[in-house]
Amino acid sequence: MQNPATSKQQVLEVLRDAGVNPTSQRVEIGFVLFSACAHLSAEEIMQRVNADYPVVSKATVYNTLGIFAEHGLVREVIVEPGKVFYDPNVSPHHHFYYVDSGELVDIPAHDLQVRSLPDLPEDTELQQVDIVIRLRRKTNSSTVARA
Template identity: 80%
Template structure:
């Protein structure tokens, strides 16, 4: 995504350019996600949106995030069953997931080399390789 500061007009334009109808709720959800440049859960996005725009339902947030992912505006990062982050950085990269704090941070693609991938089934191609490395802080005993 573009790194210039986000405002709601920019979100509207990005949605339009991606073929997403920029409803007011979608713009609010996009602004909450893109302006933070952080990995957020749907619940965190809903809290941010509803702080100023108290009529966005949970279903609308989830449906909008699914639509954004479908149009390659965000990446869904599944760190464990039931725990999904939405990442506005759609460029190639990987993640560290702190299991003790729930934080997710980027690993540049150039920092990890993946080799010896298995032979693909017939008539398939790789879409993307996702890597989440689960870590925890060492105890200080």
């Protein structure tokens, strides 16, 4: 989803248009994800959905995010083992991942060019290229403690 969702009705329509059955829990999860237009983990989504009172289980959140990814509503961005962000921006783009803060930031597709790829195995075709550039903020040598 490219533009933020401004209502749950809009999320319901987006889900229907994508062929996803819009259950109340899916609409809640979709609204949190699509209204924020941010890179969120499943845990962050669950916390936001359940902020007022628990309505959605962890399994439901994970299953729903999987369905959203299968239907092209979100991209799963795996930044390290066990750390996955869900990105509602499904247009071609890449990411900076700040390992020290856990922040994920978009890189417009035109800012990074892949000049060539290896030969693909027989009977396969390229689906997508996702690049995550891992960064760490520089430490100032004057702030390093002296022994």
